[in-house]
Amino acid sequence: MTIRHHLSDPLLMAYAAGTIPEAFGLVIATHVSMCDDCRARLAAFEAVGGAVLETSQVEMSAGSLDACFDRISTMTPPAPPPARKAGVLPAPLQDYVGGDLERVRWRPLGFGAKQAILPCTDSAASVRLLAIPGGVAMPDHTHRGLELTLVLQGAFTDDDDRFERGDVEIADAEVDHTPVAAPGVTCICLAATQGRLKFSSLIPRLAQPFLRI
Amino acid sequence: MMLTAIRTEIQDAPLGSHGYVGRETNAHASKGRWRVTSEAEPDWTAVLLRVRESQDRAAFAQLFHHFAPRIKAFLMKSGASEPLAEECAQDVMATVWHKAVQFNPDRASVATWIFTIARNRRIDALRKARRPEPEDLDWGPDQEPDQADVYETQQESERLNHALRLLPEKQRILVEKAFLGELTHSEIAAETGLPIGTIKSRIRLALDKLRQHLDKKAVTK
Incomplete structure (x- = not known):
């Protein structure tokens, strides 16, 4: 598997800085789980964070070290980072779904397309899994800002570009794009959208010409 | 600002501690000793590894004196109040103690590693949001x-x-x-x-x- 469509530097930097909404963070963590290039670039941006941390200081209160030792003795040790899991969905995504693909609670969108909205504590952006049968267009929707779409299974095409497992498409509000699932296996994507995503229609774009009289 | 920071580090530096090493001469000359470039800067990797290997409280105190004020400044600049930043800085350092077993010195510097813990604490404290983490690579038994x-x-x-x-x-x-x-x-x-x-x-x-x-x-x- 060769990933051809990667995360941008600003996205990786914002994720390293911890300033990006949770929904995008989930797409980024999932992509990084599959992409060594972006993992390396992320490590470099985190190193910039380490350098920024060194730049200034504020004196701690008296007795803070003792207070810290008290915390150490009462603290529940933190969980290790998620380990690689077998299955189609990488570990960070499995944490949100509660398991692999078979645990996804799909809701029909019509024409065989399905979605499952994943719960986020942070409402600045929303994130969902989409399953689009081969040859069918992604549901038509509007988004006010950034949208990230990561392929987990199958493939989709958008203009001349082809996106396969691990590839991520970055689109902002200006981009008028029409992704279409490639013929063959159902295309499963993870899509995060700034603000609330509204489907222009509850049925995929394929049906729109028939409805727009 | 920068000058004050440097002076404080020098004052903090316990003389003769083997955590401190001189300017490097040859990158691979002596195995078994972690080294850094500057003369006054302690070798934080060696210090953290003492915490990791032997729960060394003195080594931890050394880390605390250097990093806690920096974490506190980072959190305050990010919008935390002074008491919240103080509390979170203590909390981050307590996490450093517990997570020391996960520290891998060939993957990140101590400052970078502590930055990621402070960043996660900030997301939790200021944004009250979850942070999805990439899955860990299986680095195998070669630890x-x-x-x-x-x-x-x-x-x-x-x-x-x-x-x-x-x-x-x-x-x-x-x-x-x-x-x-x-x-x-x-x-x-x-x-x-x-x-x-x-x-x-x-x-x-x-x-x-x-x-x-x-x-x-x-x-x-």
């Missing part, structure tokens, strides 16, 4: 890091600190703002094309590490 890699990671971290200091004031402030959460994603996209040149060699190093790791895995399979 003893290569000394040359550890050394290189430290060197690279030093170079990065230096590069950041040498950035023109305006750019440096932008980078800091990006990490303090004062820039949105689109502002980062619009305004900071700049750290990329600064971190190119760090990216190359991280990629080399991953490729070596993958090669090793391919050989052992």
